[in-house]
Amino acid sequence: MDWKSLTFSYTKTNTMLCTYFRNGAWTPVESRTDDTIALSAFAGALHYSIECFEGLKAFRGKDGKVRLFRPEENAMRLRRSAEFLGIEAPSVEMFVEMCKQVVKENLDFLPPYESRASLYLRPTLIGFNPQLGVASSSETMFMVLCSPVGAYTGGNLEPINCVIARNYDRAAPNGTGSHKVGGNYACSLRSLNIAHSQGYKAVLYLDPSTKKMIDEFNSSNFFAIKGNSYITPLSDTILPSITNKSLEDAASYLGMTVERRQIPVEELSTFEEVGECGTAVVITPVSHLDDKPTLESEEVTRYTYVEEGCGPKSQRLYDFITNIQYGEIEDPFGWTVEVEL
Numbered sequence: 518m519d520w521k522s523l524t525f526s527y528t529k530t531n532t533m534l535c536t537y538f539r540n541g542a543w544t545p546v547e548s549r550t551d552d553t554i555a556l557s558a559f560a561g562a563l564h565y566s567i568e569c570f571e572g573l574k575a576f577r578g579k580d581g582k583v584r585l586f587r588p589e590e591n592a593m594r595l596r597r598s599a600e601f602l603g604i605e606a607p608s609v610e611m612f613v614e615m616c617k618q619v620v621k622e623n624l625d626f627l628p629p630y631e632s633r634a635s636l637y638l639r640p641t642l643i644g645f646n647p648q649l650g651v652a653s654s655s656e657t658m659f660m661v662l663c664s665p666v667g668a669y670t671g672g673n674l675e676p677i678n679c680v681i682a683r684n685y686d687r688a689a690p691n692g693t694g695s696h697k698v699g700g701n702y703a704c705s706l707r708s709l710n711i712a713h714s715q716g717y718k719a720v721l722y723l724d725p726s727t728k729k730m731i732d733e734f735n736s737s738n739f740f741a742i743k744g745n746s747y748i749t750p751l752s753d754t755i756l757p758s759i760t761n762k763s764l765e766d767a768a769s770y771l772g773m774t775v776e777r778r779q780i781p782v783e784e785l786s787t788f789e790e791v792g793e794c795g796t797a798v799v800i801t802p803v804s805h806l807d808d809k810p811t812l813e814s815e816e817v818t819r820y821t822y823v824e825e826g827c828g829p830k831s832q833r834l835y836d837f838i839t840n841i842q843y844g845e846i847e848d849p850f851g852w853t854v855e856v857e858l
């Protein structure tokens with residue numbers, strides 16, 4: 518494989534794992550070479566979006582070891598999403614074991630250390646039984662899928678342009694915004710498609726209640742740097758990002774002040790660096806952010822952060838976190854979980 522040219526797209530691997538929850542228990546985990554699944558056309562996942570998922574990565578380290586980054590956090594978040602949907606989810610132990618197993622079965626697709634690419638894991642939980650009425654599914658199917666990936670947009674640390682979607686929301690107040698359910702992504706598609714057609718790489722949403730505060734991007738959290746502070750939104754309509762949580766700890770560790778608070782839109786003009794953070798995007802710096810009365814409008818207020826490359830504090834955080842992931846430095850937090858080969 519040409520590891521260097523990998524982007525964030527699907528490559529078929531050796532196997533996927535799956536198990537079903539029925540009659541009060543999980544069936545033995547099956548490893549399948551076929552990446553298609555059979556399910557009733559009346560499965561709740563297809564009609565009522567009874568679906569939640571996770572995204573995490575396995576890294577091949579400088580020392581040859583294979584590490585997962587904070588898989589227990591993903592397991593707990595999946596359980597939280599499933600609880601919201603009212604469906605059965607795997608235990609943390611079962612989740613982590615299946616993640617390890619899928620990595621071991623797909624080592625041929627785990628990019629080498631030098632490539633700075635990784636194996637992305639996509640644990641997915643769906644409402645499986647046939648049903649007609651709206652109700653939480655009684656049977657679920659849990660799968661762990663994987664695909665080798667490179668940078669999400671362009672190259673690593675290549676800055677992207679973004680736009681605020683004032684007249685669209687990804688989540689409702691008191692809705693599903695803080696859960697990793699498929700429906701949230703369906704809701705973001707309209708605004709994302711418009712933004713893409715205008716040449717933007719990502720959309721930034723405001724809090725859906727007041728439209729005055731920064732929430733998050735379509736597939737990542739928002740952070741900003743001002744002086745020695747790492748600032749990130751406090752909101753109950755955003756996904757609690759594991760990367761963001763790690764960056765907050767990393768920032769403190771590196772002597773920065775961490776502010777998790779509401780961020781008014783007007784504050785955008787005061788930031789020195791702005792970026793996206795998440796498993797897929799890692800840290801992706803924002804070059805400029807356009808604010809328009811509506812996404813369709815020609816009128817633009819532009820906030821510019823970098824012309825090229827990445828701001829120094831974002832770069833330092835990026836280096837710190839990726840060095841832990843690739844086993845280049847000591848992991849002072851015990852974040853990584855080794856996959857014994």
Ligand SMILES: Cc1ncc(COP(=O)(O)O)c(C=O)c1O
Binds near residue numbers: 572758760794796
């Ligand atoms: C909407 C949204 N916000 C934030 C994130 C980042 O979360 P994490 O760092 O746990 O990957 C993601 C990606 O998972 C996401 O889809």
